[in-house]
Amino acid sequence: MPDYSDRLDRAVAITADAASVSLSYFRRDPEVEIKADESPVTLADKATEQSLRDSLRQHFPHEAIFGEEFGRTGEGTATWIIDPIDGTRSFIAGLPLFGMLLGYLVEGHPKLGVIRMPALGEVYAGGEGLNATCNGAEIRVNPCRSLKEARLFINEGDKLAVSETEVFKRLVRAGQLRRLGADCYPHALVARGLAEAVVDYDLQPYDYLPVSAVVEAAGGLMTDWQGKPLSMTSDGRTVTAATPELHAELLELLNRP
Helix, strand or coil, X not given: CCCCHHHHHHHHHHHHHHHHHHHHHCCCCCCEEECCCCCEEEHHHHHHHXXXXXXXXXXXXXXXXXXXXXXXXXXXXEEEEEEEEECHHHHHHCCCCCEEEEEEEECXXXXXXXXXECCCCEEEEEECCCCCEECCEECXXXXXXXXXXXXXXXXXXXXXHHHCXXXXXXXXXXXXXXXXXXXXXXXXXXXXXXXXXXXXXXCCHHHHHHHHHHHHHXXXXXXECCCCECXXXXXXXXXXXXXXXXXXXXXXXXXXX
16 A cells, blocks of 8 residues: 555645645635636635645645536646635634545545635644544544434535435434534534534535545445445535444435335
């Protein structure tokens, strides 16, 4: 198995540099554009992705880059994948729960990931064959095996309530404790052992592939709603769980007739 530790250390450093860019725009009433898919984008999104791209080209000049704002550049089996501000709506609203995601893929499979929370001063990292960490300290999932004992985050609840009404009704009655959430931070909390499950919806590859590397390095699972491994072509519906038992129970709930 390749040793990705040096590459992960570099990825953490690259996101640290880019975090100063996003924070320089935070809570400064950014100018907002609406993209074709009706999602918002700010100058901060673009400037942050550009910072990440510049650093990646400097250190890994022969590897491809795929980012939310500027698409794909370069060719090859190795690709860096970027979400410069995961949670632009939170960013616009002045909430400190926006993140920055950077992942490394080989033939489309995530090998390492970084979840940085610039306004919280937290960075989560992990990868294949590596421990997951938060600010450099090792983290592990909580060994919760039952949904009735789990702290469950329901991400994108407004979308689920409209598009997956029956599933949403079941989710809001599940778990020991439920929170409506969004974006990457709930998944990081599962990796850290502070939550046990996240159901997410309507994601893009740059939203879930970097996150999945961290969750799995911490001992958790992250799949689509059918239990299949995540890939560039997944449908954007994901399940994160601390243990296989909890994961199986969530899949049953999501796919119940």
